[in-house]
Amino acid sequence: MRRRISGGAVKESFDNLPMGLCFSLENGVPILVNRVMYGLCHAIAGESPRNAELFWQLLTEGEPRNGAARIVDGERPVIRLGDGSYRVFARRALNVDGRAVIQISATDITEAYCLAERLRKENEALRRLGERMRSYRENMDELTRREEILSAKIRIHDSIGRTLLRTRYALSEVDQEAFPGRNREEMAEAALDAWEDIANMLRSEQEREMARLPLDYIRETAAAVDLKLVINGPFPADGRAAELFATVASEAMTNAIRHALATEMTIEITETALAYQARFLNNGEPPSGEYEEGGGLGSIRDKLERAGGGTRVTVSPVFCLTVILPKEGTENEKRD
Amino acid sequence: MKKEIRVMLVEDDPMAARHLGFLVEKAESFKMVRVIESAMSAEIFCLKEPIDLVLMDVCTAMKASGLEAALKIKKSVPRIRIIILTSQLDGSLLERARAGGVDSFCYKLADDAEILDIMKRTAEGESVYPDAPPVVRIGEALSSEIDRQHMNVLRELADGLTDEEIARKLNLSVYTVKKYVSHLLLMTEYRNRTELAVAAGKLGLVTPGY
Numbered sequence: 001m002r003r004r005i006s007g008g009a010v011k012e013s014f015d016n017l018p019m020g021l022c023f024s025l026e027n028g029v030p031i032l033v034n035r036v037m038y039g040l041c042h043a044i045a046g047e048s049p050r051n052a053e054l055f056w057q058l059l060t061e062g063e064p065r066n067g068a069a070r071i072v073d074g075e076r077p078v079i080r081l082g083d084g085s086y087r088v089f090a091r092r093a094l095n096v097d098g099r100a101v102i103q104i105s106a107t108d109i110t111e112a113y114c115l116a117e118r119l120r121k122e123n124e125a126l127r128r129l130g131e132r133m134r135s136y137r138e139n140m141d142e143l144t145r146r147e148e149i150l151s152a153k154i155r156i157h158d159s160i161g162r163t164l165l166r167t168r169y170a171l172s173e174v175d176q177e178a179f180p181g182r183n184r185e186e187m188a189e190a191a192l193d194a195w196e197d198i199a200n201m202l203r204s205e206q207e208r209e210m211a212r213l214p215l216d217y218i219r220e221t222a223a224a225v226d227l228k229l230v231i232n233g234p235f236p237a238d239g240r241a242a243e244l245f246a247t248v249a250s251e252a253m254t255n256a257i258r259h260a261l262a263t264e265m266t267i268e269i270t271e272t273a274l275a276y277q278a279r280f281l282n283n284g285e286p287p288s289g290e291y292e293e294g295g296g297l298g299s300i301r302d303k304l305e306r307a308g309g310g311t312r313v314t315v316s317p318v319f320c321l322t323v324i325l326p327k328e329g330t331e332n333e334k335r336d
Numbered sequence: 337m338k339k340e341i342r343v344m345l346v347e348d349d350p351m352a353a354r355h356l357g358f359l360v361e362k363a364e365s366f367k368m369v370r371v372i373e374s375a376m377s378a379e380i381f382c383l384k385e386p387i388d389l390v391l392m393d394v395c396t397a398m399k400a401s402g403l404e405a406a407l408k409i410k411k412s413v414p415r416i417r418i419i420i421l422t423s424q425l426d427g428s429l430l431e432r433a434r435a436g437g438v439d440s441f442c443y444k445l446a447d448d449a450e451i452l453d454i455m456k457r458t459a460e461g462e463s464v465y466p467d468a469p470p471v472v473r474i475g476e477a478l479s480s481e482i483d484r485q486h487m488n489v490l491r492e493l494a495d496g497l498t499d500e501e502i503a504r505k506l507n508l509s510v511y512t513v514k515k516y517v518s519h520l521l522l523m524t525e526y527r528n529r530t531e532l533a534v535a536a537g538k539l540g541l542v543t544p545g546y
Contacts, residue, residue, distance in 0.1 A: 217377070217397070224381070253377075253380055
């Protein structure tokens, strides 16, 4: 049986497609436009589709109307309509019986776009959370130290209480009866020892208050191992840069002594608005043969790269380790 | 005459340093020859000074890792005996120390007699390791219930990495990372990943960066 499909039936099916479709001649004159595309044209251009090429220009370069807006540029523009839904448009050139026909299609991507947008927002929230965690971890050491100080103070307080009691026993004739077999001198000796311990603990607390800067630390280390340390330029005062430079200096001192039998190390530091640069040189023997990075320098390179910086080693005429570190808060600083 | 064991202590907490100092000085055959706050200069002193035994904290001043320093010292001056002495309960520290040839490992929870015993045995050539870190409660879970992969994810989470970054670093899919984080939240009953990460860091279950 031969089935006949009328033109009207084809148009009706075409109109009922969920996607918008428009076929036109190369000059933009519409040949066939379905109902969905017709509605989209009104929603975006504020008029019926009179010229498909002009409509495409509006989609890709123009300013959509009726509260619609282009969200994604390019060959597949995404338009958010006034009702909050999203459509992606595409344009294709077809060849129909030797005649060029332009097809413009519109697909509803509201659900997918909203899901992607939600994912993006969630990822952004996670990234911000990650940054907060990083900051928290950086402060964790300090928090831990403070907790330890608090517990130390509690210990000292308890210790003072116990020792006061012991001293009272030692000084009291009456309480001698409570400690049969121990004479007054022994009790006094024990009390004195306890007071000495407390004094030592309090001195420790005072030392903690006088925490040294990274630069003091490396100066003391160099002096202790009889290595002359010359620093030219501004060594960072405190913070991450100071700690990282002290770490590099310490590793450089170790290598200078171990490999080069050096007696002097020089650190040349320059500072710009964006970064610090430091060169670490020593007066020892430069490496013979090809230089191979050891574990210590590798670990330092990792730490610097995590902070957005880097290292470079040259071995001739002398061994020289160059370190670059962006200042905190600058654009170069890397958020790993 | 019995040889005196020369000890270097790497400890940034003055209270703990003072306490261990007393302990060493009161013990026969040990002599404290150097106390430093940061592990970053531990190796240089080992190279320059006659040190026999190092008591090494893990989290030291200038954010220097005592474990990393210990591994370097075991390579450059292998005769020096090293004991890691830490309050961090991160099981990976134990594994890394053992794998890197560190002689002994001791938690600071140990009493004085126990620490002295480990020092003596280590100095005599013995290697003393606990079987596992002490078990602590994290939320509604016990630390022993968290397996290695979940602990690895927790460590990176506490370091502030996003799921994508954790996935890249641990060579897992993002889906797997999300699944592990969900498992951890379910086990511990913390309300969110921030609470979980903060608790893990405070308990010393994970020590990112060390």
